[in-house]
Amino acid sequence: MSWDASTRYGCAVADGGLALVQDLLNTIPAGRPRRPDLLADLASAQGWSDVALTDWAGVTGRPAPRVELDERGLDELRALRADLRSVVGAGPEHSADLPVADLRTAAVGLALRADGTVTLEPRGQGWRALAGLVLTEVLEAQRADSWRRLKTCRNERCATAFYDRSRNNSGAWHDVRVCGNAVNLRASRARRRAAAAAGDR
Numbered sequence: 506m507s508w509d510a511s512t513r514y515g516c517a518v519a520d521g522g523l524a525l526v527q528d529l530l531n532t533i534p535a536g537r538p539r540r541p542d543l544l545a546d547l548a549s550a551q552g553w554s555d556v557a558l559t560d561w562a563g564v565t566g567r568p569a570p571r572v573e574l575d576e577r578g579l580d581e582l583r584a585l586r587a588d589l590r591s592v593v594g595a596g597p598e599h600s601a602d603l604p605v606a607d608l609r610t611a612a613v614g615l616a617l618r619a620d621g622t623v624t625l626e627p628r629g630q631g632w633r634a635l636a637g638l639v640l641t642e643v644l645e646a647q648r649a650d651s652w653r654r655l656k657t658c659r660n661e662r663c664a665t666a667f668y669d670r671s672r673n674n675s676g677a678w679h680d681v682r683v684c685g686n687a688v689n690l691r692a693s694r695a696r697r698r699a700a701a702a703a704g705d706r
């Protein structure tokens with residue numbers, strides 16, 4: 506499996522189809538040196554989508570929809586990414602005072618399969634199919650209680666999405682050595698500067 510957007514940042518990747526949601530979140534420009542925004546233009550977004558859908562088919566064993574993006578689709582995909590970033594990692598304690606409103610909708614159908622399972626199948630073409638697939642994976646992760654383990658790194662300069670495999674779901678950094686130490690170092694420098702400034706007075 507490649508999950509190019511997530512693995513370029515060294516993020517722990519979610520199991521199964523949830524990794525598609527994570528990969529979309531990780532199309533953002535981040536890291537040092539700065540990696541490109543994979544949704545910066547149509548060619549790059551189409552390339553990301555093709556690889557990510559192949560990866561999704563690989564982990565789920567289901568056929569991926571064929572998605573051809575256009576400029577409108579690119580805008581919609583960026584907006585979906587922004588909406589997902591605004592809610593990922595928001596547990597009940599964060600969302601209690603948020604209004605209950607639809608950020609996004611997508612059309613899906615129900616399919617009864619020969620093995621007796623029922624699956625949600627995205628409807629529509631292009632970006633609509635991709636958005637339906639992404640929201641279906643969010644739904645399934647919420648049902649499986651793995652959604653709360655998908656988080657964005659607490660280092661605001663990083664903000665990449667990682668899958669928290671810690672026993673008590675307490676992880677805050679996509680990589681504690683890269684981001685945890687850097688943030689702690691900045692905080693301790695700021696404390697030292699504040700202490701020195703107080704001493705000068």
Ligand SMILES: [Zn+2]
Nearest residue numbers: 658663679684
């Ligand atoms: Zn980070």
